[in-house]
Amino acid sequence: MAGLITLADGRQVHLAVDPSDEIDEVWDSLLQLLVLCALALLLSLLVIRWAVSQGLQVLDELLHGLQQVSQGQLDTRLASHCLPEARQLAGHFNAMATTLQQVQADNAELTQALLALQERERARLGQTLHDDLGQYLSGIRAQACLLQAIAEQPQQVRRTAHSLEEFSRRLQEGFRALIRDLYPVVLERLTLDDALRQLRDDWQSSHSIRCRLLISEHLPDLALPSKAHLYRVVQEALTNIARHADASEVRIRLQHQGQRLRLLIRDNGRGAHLPQRPGIGLRSIEERARSLGAVLRIHSRPNAGWALCLTLTIKENES
Known part of the structure; x- marks a missing residue:
């Protein structure tokens, strides 16, 4: 161009x-x-x-790391990386492993405590059978032999019969107390409120601590396992109060509102700072609350006592 x-x-x-x-x-x-x-x-x-x-x-x-944790090596930890996402992932994994390791240690400690408690209960049961019940049985046997020897002495026979009656009564009371500690038979023939009132009366007379019990009318008809768990929660809480709280008064309130059953136990003892590692008593209460599917909250302050609140959602077949 x-x-x-x-x-x-x-x-x-x-x-x-x-x-x-x-x-x-x-x-x-x-x-x-x-x-x-x-x-x-x-x-x-x-x-x-x-x-x-x-x-x-x-x-x-x-x-x-997950393979090691699945094999029981709970001390496994991931190293930190320069990437923020990797650091966050490693942090969450390490926190999970630490929690699992702590849970494993708690379970081992709980197992040891349960074994020790089992041995103490066996020792107490053996001592009760040997010292109290065995003693009464020996006395009854001795009195029966005496009756054979004094069959021609009416006055002595009456005194011996009275002693036999007293030994039998004490033996029966001892067996009842032992059975009540082993299993709350009262729940099979009493309603929950009546069983709790009897528990309150027995505990109050045994420990000389005032116990106020307030129960709503028309409690739901719970299944026997649920009744037993609630009964044991109250029993364990009262045992802890008697052993550790140094309280002069306890208040127990069982309220039925709609589809919820709310149990509140409060004492005026010395209390404590929270959180703290729970003992065998509180762990037992926590496990029973978990078995019930209930929500458990525990509050305490120094010189303000302890408060235990358990909220149970009632199933349709139990209402």
């Missing part, structure tokens, strides 16, 4: 354009752009590969 241009002074300029030069220039620019794009793509792929490898490394470490 060519052209002729006349200037102002009369001179003429001849212009000619070579298309091949323009094509070569455009092609060079396109090649440079393609090279830059290829370099950018390669760099992006390298960065993506590095990021994916880092992520896969974190996942491999997490999988390995």
